[in-house]
Structures are given as C-alpha cells and as structure tokens.
Amino acid sequence: MKTLSFNDEIDDKERKCEQCGSQRLTENREGFIICKECGLEQSSESYAQQTRFDENQEVLDHSFFSKTSRTTVGNKKERVVREKFKKLEKYQKYNSYVYETTIFRHAYPMIRGICSRLRMPINMAQDAFGVFKRVWKKLPPKTQMRSLDSLIPVVVYRTAQMLEYSVNFIELLNAIDCDDKKLKSVLISTYQLFPTIDKRNDVISQINRICDEMDMAYEIRIRSIKILNANKSVMLSTTNNIAACASIGLAILTLGLRKEYRLYKIGRNNHASASAISARIFKVIKHRNIHTKSYKICQIEDILLNKLELLTD
Numbered sequence: 001m002k003t004l005s006f007n008d009e010i011d012d013k014e015r016k017c018e019q020c021g022s023q024r025l026t027e028n029r030e031g032f033i034i035c036k037e038c039g040l041e042q043s044s045e046s047y048a049q050q051t052r053f054d055e056n057q058e059v060l061d062h063s064f065f066s067k068t069s070r071t072t073v074g075n076k077k078e079r080v081v082r083e084k085f086k087k088l089e090k091y092q093k094y095n096s097y098v099y100e101t102t103i104f105r106h107a108y109p110m111i112r113g114i115c116s117r118l119r120m121p122i123n124m125a126q127d128a129f130g131v132f133k134r135v136w137k138k139l140p141p142k143t144q145m146r147s148l149d150s151l152i153p154v155v156v157y158r159t160a161q162m163l164e165y166s167v168n169f170i171e172l173l174n175a176i177d178c179d180d181k182k183l184k185s186v187l188i189s190t191y192q193l194f195p196t197i198d199k200r201n202d203v204i205s206q207i208n209r210i211c212d213e214m215d216m217a218y219e220i221r222i223r224s225i226k227i228l229n230a231n232k233s234v235m236l237s238t239t240n241n242i243a244a245c246a247s248i249g250l251a252i253l254t255l256g257l258r259k260e261y262r263l264y265k266i267g268r269n270n271h272a273s274a275s276a277i278s279a280r281i282f283k284v285i286k287h288r289n290i291h292t293k294s295y296k297i298c299q300i301e302d303i304l305l306n307k308l309e310l311l312t313d
Contacts, residue, residue, distance in 0.1 A: 017035035017037065017038060017040060018040065019035065019038050020037050020038045020040070022035055022036070022037040022038070024036040024037055103136065103148070104132075104133060104136075106148060107132055107136075107148060107152060108125070108129050110148060110152045111125050111128050111129050111132065111152055111155070111156060112125045114152065114153060114156050114175055114176060115156060117175040118156075118167065118171060118172065118175050120156075120160065120165065121165070121237040121238070122237075122238060122239075123236075123237060123238050123239045124156070124159065124160065124163070124165065126239055127159055127163060127199070128155050128156045128159040128160075131158070131159050131162075131194065131195065132151075132152065132155045134195055135151075135190065135193050135194060135195075136151075138193045139151075139190075139193070144182070144185070144186065145186050145189055145190055147182075147186075149176075149177070149178050150178050150182050150183050150185075150186045151186060151190070153172055153175075153176045153178060153183060154183065154186050154187050154190060156172070157169070157172055157187070158190075158194050162194070163199055163236070199236050199240065200228070200229075200232065200236065202240050203228060203235065203236070203240050203243045203244050203247070204225055204228065206240050206241060206243075206244035206270070207221065207224045207225060207228070207244045207247060207248060208221065210244060210245070210248060210266065210270060211224075211248070213269070214261065214265075214266070216248075216261065219251075219255065220248060220251050220252060220255065220257070220261075221251075223250075223251035223254060223255070223308060224244075224247040224248045224250070224251040225247070226308070226312050227247050227251055227284075227308075227311050227312065228243070228244075228247040230311060230312040230313075231284050231287060231288075231311065233287075234280070234283050234284050234287045235247060235280070235284070238276075238280055239271075239272075241267070241270045241271050241272045242267075242272045242276050242277060242280055243280070244270070245263070245266050245267045245270055245272045245277045245280075246277050246280035246281050246284070248261075248266055249263055249266060249277050249278075249281055250281055250284060250304070250311060253281075253297070253300060253301045253304045253305070254304045254305065254306065254307065254308045254311070255305075255306075256301065256305050256306070258297065258298075258301050262274075263277045263278060263297070278297060281297070281300065282295045282300075284311065285300060288310060290303060290304075
C-alpha cells in the first residue's frame with residue numbers, strides 16, 4: 001500500500017485541522033492524518049476513509065483512521081526539540097484510558113474520607129463518585145479545576161446540595177486541606193458542569209426495571225412507588241438498588257407474597273443482599289413507629305398484611 005512520507009502534505013483544500021485550522025496535514029506510516037502545525041491527530045469523524053486514485057481513476061489504496069488510537073509522530077530527538085510533538089504527547093496523556101482510570105482510583109477513597117469526616121449518609125460517597133466521573137470528563141485539560149484536592153470537595157459539596165443534605169461550607173473547609181480561595185474559584189468555575197440529580201426518579205426507574213425483569217404484578221409496582229414516596233427520608237439515604245429492593249419488599253409484605261418473591265431473589269441481580277434489604281425494611285418500620293415483638297420478616301408480614309396505610313399515611 002502506498003503511503004505518504006511525513007514531509008509530504010495532503011493536497012486537499014477542504015480539509016483543515018480540527019484544533020488550529022491549518023491545511024498542512026500529512027499521513028504518517030500508520031495511516032493517521034496528523035497536523036504539521038500543532039501535531040494533533042485528526043478524528044475519524046473528519047477523516048473516516050481516504051481513497052487515492054491514479055491517472056486512470058483506478059483505486060491505488062485505502063486509508064482508514066481510528067478515533068481512539070493514538071500515535072507518536074517523529075523520532076525521539078524531534079519530540080524533545082520540536083514544540084508540536086510535546087503538544088501531541090500531552091494530548092495523548094490527557095486522553096488515555098490508563099490516566100483516567102488512575103484518577104478514578106485515587107478519587108474514590110478521597111471522596112469517602114470527606115464524607116466520613118462530615119458524617120454523611122453511606123450513599124453519599126457513591127453518588128458523589130458518580131457525579132465526579134461525569135464532571136471529570138467535561139473538564140478541559142491543563143486547568144486548576146483538574147486538581148483533585150480542590151475538585152473533590154466541590155463535588156461532595158454540590159452532590160450534597162442536589163440531594164438536599166445540609167452541608168456547611170465552613171465545616172467542609174475544616175474537613176479538607178485546601179485553600180478557601182482556590183476552593184471557591186473551582187466552585188464557581190465548575191458550576192455549569194454539574195448534572196442535575198433526581199435520586200427519587202432514579203429509584204423509581206430501578207423499581208420499574210426490577211418489576212419488569214421478575215414479571216411482577218402491576219399492584220406491586222404501584223405500592224412500591226407509594227411506599228417510596230411516603231418514606232423518602234429513610235429510603236433515599238441508602239443506595240438506589242437497596243432503596244428500590246426495600247420498597248418492593250415492603251409492597252410484597254403488604255400483599256402477603258413473601259414466599260413467591262424472596263428478598264434474596266429480588267436483590268440477587270441488583271447488588272443488594274437480603275440482609276441489607278431487611279435492614280432498610282426494619283428502619284422504615286422504626287420510622288413509622290410500628291410496634292413488633294421482634295424484627296423478623298415473617299412477623300412484619302403478619303402486621304403489614306393488607307395494611308398499606310401503615311406505611312403511607
């Protein structure tokens with residue numbers, strides 16, 4: 001297959017670099033289109049396929065370009081001396097999967113540490129970590145907003161606000177080791193990047209999914225959502241999976257269908273153990289001041305049978 005050397009430029013006036021707008025584009029040995037001005041590899045959306053023809057309009061070769069694949073341009077000496085190769089190396093670093101995975105591996109323990117020092121609910125760390133991953137992918141490279149020491153406290157603070165959990169900014173500063181001016185700067189700069197969180201709707205979607213997978217009756221679905229809405233303060237203080245499974249479990253107990261739908265079967269494919277579901281059910285019973293001799297599922301079923309109003313009124 002014929003390929004252009006690095007010094008040859010592609011003769012196509014319609015093609016421009018995605019970053020700097022230069023028309024000085026070339027094809028390297030691997031078949032990728034590279035800008036000779038800034039060193040950026042062009043994405044596959046712009047250059048999905050290139051076909052070259054000879055004088056008789058016969059196909060000489062095809063060149064395909066990958067969006068995810070990254071290449072190194074020039075030899076080692078050129079990459080050290082010439083500035084454009086340094087730009088390409090930085091671009092590779094910030095877009096590599098390994099770099100992103102390493103960041104996520106360091107971020108989660110830091111989020112858990114802040115949440116534990118602020119005595120937040122157990123679900124807050126997982127929710128904040130999910131928000132962090134979405135925000136991180138939107139951040140531009142080479143900015144102070146990518147500093148984990150300042151970004152992670154902001155993520156925890158914003159997540160707590162979106163989940164309607166009261167967090168004092170002064171308490172947050174005392175729980176972390178970060179300059180308050182830098183933290184406020186990141187707080188303002190990243191305001192538009194945070195997604196909206198509606199935990200209640202997420203749990204309802206989980207309930208609908210579980211009911212569809214297990215082919216449950218429509219009455220179970222309706223009762224589960226009613227129980228969730230009536231006990232939001234207890235249900236939404238845990239993970240979405242456990243909240244959904246506990247709501248379904250309580251609905252099943254009110255209908256007397258415990259033997260048909262066991263708790264371990266409900267949580268088996270939803271990362272929720274039977275003990276975690278039972279613990280959340282017992283918390284709802286305590287929250288509702290329902291008196292029982294012992295906290296056993298069979299006794300709670302006898303109390304709640306055909307008495308949905310005990311959990312919703």
